[in-house]
Amino acid sequence: MIDADGVLLWVERRGQGPDVLLVSGLGDPAEVxxxxxxxxxxxxxxxxxxxxxxxxxxxxxxPLSVPGMADDAAALLRALDVPAAHVTGFSGGSFIAQEMALRHPGLVRSLVLMSTMARPDPYFRAVARFWRWMAERAPGERAMLEAFYLWVYTPRAHADGMVDRLVEETLAFAHPQSVEAFQRQLAAFAGHDTLDRLDRIGVPTLVLSGEVDLVAPPRLGRVVADSIPGAAFEVLPGEAHQPFQEVPDVFNSRVDAFWRAVDAGGPGSG
Incomplete structure (x- = not known):
């Protein structure tokens, strides 16, 4: 546990080299x-x-808020004596990463925004309302997970057993998220809105979207990339909401190349 300006955050750190901060999405612990x-x-x-x-x-x-969670992430870097990091956010974590770059620009070396948007559209808001009552009324935790994972993983992951494995791992996790915490975090993400401020972000940015993402489709990622000066935008063919889990080698290779370009200050750095 790390005291980040009065907030106790559970942290996992590995490796040596340039600093990278990974920011999770709805309901996801560091293990994601x-x-x-x-x-x-x-x-x-x-x-x-x-x-x-x-x-x-x-x-x-x-209540939880995206700006508040961005302040937590910034306080964490300061508590760890990290002067600046490559910040990568996924889904709701990408909302946090956007706010972090806007509120604490000196701490952000670059941005990778996976499965992102600048402002929830009516479809996403409808999905969020559905998820809210689904968490309350699902007949059990397994049923909730099986329904929720329909939205975020590809049919391939359901067919090859990956989703079944993730359900079992989540059920066995010793620190499950409460329904209240899920709903409060979901409400914060549904209220996210940086659309009119993204042009203030001045760090190299890579926006990644899954081609078949139902929750954050490429058209919403494109808006983010078009709004951030110099941002690069890429669609991952055949992928859904969580490519960093489904095709980690592809994801890791792409972000590694981006971070190397940023650190070198050369082409491809945004």
Missing amino acids: WRSQLDGLADRYRITAFDNRGVGRTPLPEG
Whole structure:
């Protein structure tokens, strides 16, 4: 546990090299980044953490907000004496990463925004309303996970047993997220809006979208990339919401190339 300006955050760190901060999405503890913690620690010092109300980080009183969670991430870097990091955020974590770059620009060396958007559209808001009551009314945790994972993984992952494995791992996890914490985090992400401020981001940025992502389709990622000066935008063919889990070698190779270009200050750095 790390005291980040009065907030106790569970943190996992691995490796040596340039600093990378990984910011998780809705309901995801640090373990969601296992393939990056394992696969990139030979070249980078990787930091992953549990957001408020997720995993081992307690849920505070009062509403959650994306700016507040961005302040937590910034306080964490300061507590770890990290002057600046390559910040990678996934889904709701990409909302946090956007706010972090806007509120604490000196701490952000570059941005990778996976499965992102600048402002939830009516479809996403409808999905969020569905997820809210699904968490309350699903007949059990397994049923909730099986329904939720329909939205975020490819049919391939359902067919090859990956989703079944993830369901079992989540059910066995010693620190499950409460329904209240899930709903409060979901409400914060549904209220995200940086659309009119993204042009203030001045760090190299890579926006990645899964071609068949139902939750954050490429058209929403394209808006983010078009709004950030110099941002690169790429669509991962055949992938859904969580390519960093489904095709980690592809994801790791792409972000590694981007970070190397940023550190070298050459082409491809945004």
